[in-house]
Amino acid sequence: MKIERDLQEKDSEEKVEQEVAVDDVAVEFIYTGSILLNLAASGKGRGGGWARGRIVNFVGDGSSGKTLMALELAAYVFYKMVGNTSVNFPPVKKVKVIYDNAEGVMDFPIEKMYGKSFKEGVTWISSQTIQGWGRNVTREVLANKPGEMLLYITDSLDALSSQEGLERFEKAAKNDKEEEGAYGTEKAAYLSKSFFQNMRSLMAGKDVTLVIISQIRQKIGVTFGEKYSRTGGKALDFYTHQVCWLSEIEKLKKTFRGEERVYGIRILAKMKRNKTAKPFREAKLVILFDYGIDDISTSLSYLYGPKAKLLSWEGQDYSHQDLAKYIEDNHLQEELSRRVEVIWDEVEEASRLDRLKRYE
Numbered sequence: 001m002k003i004e005r006d007l008q009e010k011d012s013e014e015k016v017e018q019e020v021a022v023d024d025v026a027v028e029f030i031y032t033g034s035i036l037l038n039l040a041a042s043g044k045g046r047g048g049g050w051a052r053g054r055i056v057n058f059v060g061d062g063s064s065g066k067t068l069m070a071l072e073l074a075a076y077v078f079y080k081m082v083g084n085t086s087v088n089f090p091p092v093k094k095v096k097v098i099y100d101n102a103e104g105v106m107d108f109p110i111e112k113m114y115g116k117s118f119k120e121g122v123t124w125i126s127s128q129t130i131q132g133w134g135r136n137v138t139r140e141v142l143a144n145k146p147g148e149m150l151l152y153i154t155d156s157l158d159a160l161s162s163q164e165g166l167e168r169f170e171k172a173a174k175n176d177k178e179e180e181g182a183y184g185t186e187k188a189a190y191l192s193k194s195f196f197q198n199m200r201s202l203m204a205g206k207d208v209t210l211v212i213i214s215q216i217r218q219k220i221g222v223t224f225g226e227k228y229s230r231t232g233g234k235a236l237d238f239y240t241h242q243v244c245w246l247s248e249i250e251k252l253k254k255t256f257r258g259e260e261r262v263y264g265i266r267i268l269a270k271m272k273r274n275k276t277a278k279p280f281r282e283a284k285l286v287i288l289f290d291y292g293i294d295d296i297s298t299s300l301s302y303l304y305g306p307k308a309k310l311l312s313w314e315g316q317d318y319s320h321q322d323l324a325k326y327i328e329d330n331h332l333q334e335e336l337s338r339r340v341e342v343i344w345d346e347v348e349e350a351s352r353l354d355r356l357k358r359y360e
Contacts, residue, residue, distance in 0.1 A: 026087050027241070027276050028052045030209065031080070033072035033293040035337040036283040036302050036344075037269055041242055043277030043348075045341035046334075051241040051276050052209055053088060055199075059214045060246035065267045065287055066213045068108065069246065070153045072293050073211065074099060075114045077151045078121060084149075089207040093147040098123045098140060100133065100152065102159035109290055130160040130187050134195045137210065141202045149207045156213040162186035192235040200239060212236070216245075243273035249284060264288040266306065278348075296324045296333065299340045 029042050029049035042048035050056050050073060058066045074097045084092045104126050111119045127133035137152055144150050154160075164186045203210070214236070236243065252264040269283045284306070286297040300311060300320060310317045318326060327336055 027054070028086055028088055029276075030073060031076050032069075033076065034283065034285055034295045034298050035340050036295075036298050037285060037293075039341065039344045040269060040271055040281040040283040041244065041274070041277065043281075045337055045344070050209070050211075052086075053203065053207060054241035055196075055203075055210045055212065055239055057212050057214060057236050057240045057243045057273075058246060059216060059243060059272075061216050063265070064246040064248050065265070065269075065285070066246055067106075067155055068287060068292060069244075069269075070099075070155060070211055070213060071108065071110075071114065074122060074151060074153060075118055075292075077149065077209075078114075078118050081149055086207075089149070090146045092149045092207070095149045095151070096123065096140075097121070098125060098150070098152045100136065100154045101126050102128070102133065102154065103156055104159075112290060113292055127154075127160060130157075130162050130190050130195075133160050134190065134199075137195075137199065138202065141199070141206060141208050144206050144208050146207075149209075151209050151211070153211045154213060156215055158215040160187070162190065188235075196235045196239040212240075237273060240273060241275045242271060245270045245272050252286070252288075262289075264291075264294070266301075294324075296327055296336065299336050300324060302340055303343060 028051075029038070029044065029047065030052050032038050032041060032049045035045045038048035039045050041050060058069050060066045077095055078097050081092050081095050086092070099122055101124060125136065127136055133154065137154075140150060140152055199210070247268050247270075249266040249268050251262045252266060253260050253262050255261075265287050267285050267287060269285055271277075271279055271281050273279060274281070284298070284301065286294040286301060288294050288297075297320070300323060304311045304320075308320065311320060311323045312318075313323055313326070327333060
């Protein structure tokens with residue numbers, strides 16, 4: 001019987017994979033905050049980004065940029081998407097951004113970084129259990145109407161307990177006894193057998209984008225293969241369009257009067273799963289504290305290398321900082337983005353194998 005169940009589950013998973021693939025028609029995107037990240041996530045620079053109307057997963061350890069990545073997306077939707085015309089959805093008349101802060105902690109200076117209207121206009125909630133979160137998401141998706149764009153961010157999936165687990169925890173405290181029962185099985189079962197299967201149908205055709213943030217977990221005793229995993233495993237793999245793993249590369253420092261200060265970090269964003277473009281593309285991003293993604297510095301580092309001392313622009317040499325300021329002051333971001341796209345496309349073309357078509 002166990003073998004039969006395993007085979008049935010495998011068949012079901014394969015069917016899900018095939019069904020999800022059918023949806024990949026004219027996928028539209030939401031700007032990530034970085035042209036380079038747009039390219040890694042969607043294969044497109046201007047006009048690319050995170051898959052709109054789909055489920056996207058950000059994965060990483062502490063201080064890897066997961067929350068900031070979600071906030072950058074939220075700010076873009078909040079300020080830029082009203083009035084957007086689309087192939088797949090009606091023109092956007094209203095946006096609703098929900099930030100479900102299950103972890104209950106937000107250390108970023110939201111108002112300073114994204115403005116007072118953003119801080120007050122976003123709906124900030126905090127789900128406690130995985131089932132409660134599922135109900136919150138479902139109600140919002142059901143309430144979504146044509147002309148309304150919904151962005152629902154969950155930070156993080158790992159912070160949500162199961163209702164059963166919460167009840168066990170409270171019961172053990174009241175009785176002053178050890179907790180009884182299995183750990184983690186209810187949560188995984190709810191995600192794979194209830195939430196994602198139903199949510200996929202509910203989101204179909206609606207201008208609803210669901211972003212799920214996940215913490216990495218180290219697999220104990222693994223000697224080969226992936227050493228890290230995250231809650232929701234297979235379910236997240238099957239039902240997500242893009243899975244971006246984030247990790248810190250280095251801390252960015254300045255020295256003033258003999259004192260060294262960290263002013264930002266450089267992170268690696270790696271697309272481990274992508275149904276909108278080629279997978280395993282990477283982007284190295286510059287993140288500045290109290291600012292967010294520095295798209296100009298990220299682009300310059302990609303074009304010239306992060307350690308370059310002199311950067312040549314239109315026959316003139318600049319330091320990295322001076323060129324970044326020159327581009328910003330003269331509104332040359334569009335030209336910078338174009339140059340990044342040119343180099344990216346050249347690298348993609350060079351990596352493509354020249355083979356004859358098998359079918360015409």
